[in-house]
Amino acid sequence: FPAAPEAEDEGKTLQLVEVSIFSVSGGENPLAAKLKEMQSFFGLEVTGKPDLDTLEMMQKPRCGVPDVQRYA
């Protein structure tokens, strides 16, 4: 909501779960690739990094996507 700007919280960190399920065999960090995909989808600046706008979007209540592939 429009208000007096507060100091941005530079200490926000992104807690990542199950990064290890992706095999990292060189090339781009798969998490960065996923973040870019997400940022592109939501019209955010595509940085591949968990910047504040990205974190804010990630924290919104949302529909979960079932991990069908692993379930199968």
Add this chain to the structure above:
Amino acid sequence: FTPGNPKWKRNNLTYRILNYTPKMRRADVDEAIRKALNVWSNVTPLTFQRVEDKVADIMISFAYRDHRDNSPFDGPNGQLAHAFQPGEGIGGDVHMDEEEAWTKDGTGYNLFIVLAHELGHSLGLSHSNDPGALMYPTYSYTDPNEFRLPQDDIDGIQAIYGRSNTAVQPTGPVTPEACDPNLTFDSITTLRGEIFFFKGRYMLRKHPERTETELNFISLFWPRLPSGIQAAYENVETDEITIFKEDKYWVIRGYDVLPGYPKPIYRFGLPKTVKRVNAAYNDEATGKTFFFVADRYWRYDEKKKSMDHGYPRKIVSDFGNIGRVDAAFQKDGYVYFFHGTTQFQFDPRAKRIVRKMKSTSWFSC
């Protein structure tokens, strides 16, 4: 669409409610599910029949944390629900996070809205990046009584299952785009240095120091306000905005609609022949508010709380040929009037129009 384009091979589908959340009455849960299914059956040839004691195509349940589908829920907020694409077994099933505050109104998370979204997945739709679409991934509240399936969702589901069998094809609201050259506004107001442009269910928000324009639902800030706001103005002194629709008005301070609202617009001193206000703006310097109705305008004294004498006056007499005023606001000493896709910059000191622009001039198109 969901990768692989899964779809049900037949149009007559079954659903079963496996359990209920204790947070709502069973009848209200049943109603939310029925209405959510109607969202999709109203625009396609699909039909849904409830079954009780056998396996259905779409099994709906409330689940807690790890519920053995490799996609555990996460407690309150965060992920609200998920659903599986069409198919056998778990295909088509809907799981709702039991730990959410499910409601039938604007508090917590509206069950009908989330169910309707998840059922879209059950039928084969993936997520849309249209922020106004039902299939957009993040939650936003719409009054279920006012809900209309957006055109983006209609196009998506009809691409899978075809059009409705009704003679008159249903259509839905389209999300406004800031740089659409045909964009017009219902109303505009300043708010703490920003400018809010209202259009249907939406507000476009422009901060003077940011190039991008934000598009949000009005309900994001004010779930109690109606869509289609017809006039709005800010009173900087009281830090309030006043919102008009038809013969009612609301006063808002921050996130809150002040108690006792809506009230009739006639409290301002407008005659009963006035059925709606087209536009309004407040002059911070004088404390006067200007109401525009058809080809006339009134001037209201916010300090005295009464209409000034000698009004209404003809708009053309004092503001020039700006036509019908759709929206207006004052900023940095100028008044901006909107008529369709045209915007006029009016200098109240010179008492004349000094510039004519497109309605989208504020959006850095």
